[in-house]
Amino acid sequence: MSDPAPQHPYPDAHRPDEAPAPHALLTPVLGLLGTWHGRGRGEYPTLDADFAYAQEVTFSHDGRPFLHYEARAWLVGADGRPLRPSARESGWWRLQAEGRVEALITQPTGIAEIAVGHAEGDTVDLATHEVALAPTAKKVDATRRRYTLTDPGTLTFVHDLAAVGQPLRHHLSALLHREG
Numbered sequence: 001m002s003d004p005a006p007q008h009p010y011p012d013a014h015r016p017d018e019a020p021a022p023h024a025l026l027t028p029v030l031g032l033l034g035t036w037h038g039r040g041r042g043e044y045p046t047l048d049a050d051f052a053y054a055q056e057v058t059f060s061h062d063g064r065p066f067l068h069y070e071a072r073a074w075l076v077g078a079d080g081r082p083l084r085p086s087a088r089e090s091g092w093w094r095l096q097a098e099g100r101v102e103a104l105i106t107q108p109t110g111i112a113e114i115a116v117g118h119a120e121g122d123t124v125d126l127a128t129h130e131v132a133l134a135p136t137a138k139k140v141d142a143t144r145r146r147y148t149l150t151d152p153g154t155l156t157f158v159h160d161l162a163a164v165g166q167p168l169r170h171h172l173s174a175l176l177h178r179e180g
């Protein structure tokens with residue numbers, strides 16, 4: 001008789017040395033695997049003031065040539081205490097030959113992005129290929145995201161945004177540290 005509630009037999013790996021073995025195409029992004037925590041600052045010309053935030057980001061894989069990506073941010077006060085939930089997004093980074101990346105990222109604000117770029121050395125640089133918007137989403141035209149491993153336990157993130165009538169401008173910068 002079949003098991004009525006089977007567990008998923010192919011859990012994700014969060015470290016390069018954890019099973020399943022990573023697909024060879026993931027080699028340029030293996031340094032990102034795991035969970036990262038940190039803080040950042042954000043701004044945009046349409047906002048009255050800049051803001052401070054904290055964030056948790058996770059990259060994992062199941063042995064195939066893509067990463068599962070998930071990021072959750074929350075705003076923090078001057079004393080570092082949480083104020084309210086902020087941006088969250090999740091998606092898939094499809095690795096191609098020569099470190100090319102095709103990323104599909106969706107947000108609960110009604111924005112779905114396809115970004116393309118490269119993983120090269122310690123940096124992944126992704127820019128918008130296409131944006132799809134839900135009928136009530138804010139107008140987003142483009143983004144650029146740069147992730148840099150400044151050392152194996154430290155990840156910097158810079159995000160530029162062209163939205164609500166503005167050209168591509170700085171929106172976020174963060175410094176993240178690997179958990180564990």
Ligand code: HEM
Binds near residue numbers: 042044051138161171
């Ligand atoms: C760590 C991630 C992020 C944080 C902490 C963040 C935070 C914020 C905050 C605080 C605002 C002001 C409105 C509000 O108070 O909610 C805002 C506005 C906005 N953000 Fe972000 N954001 C993040 C990522 C993103 C991403 C990935 C996109 C687009 C792809 C995006 C697009 C926008 C847009 C379109 C606005 C509206 C600007 C306006 O209407 O004037 N944000 N963000």
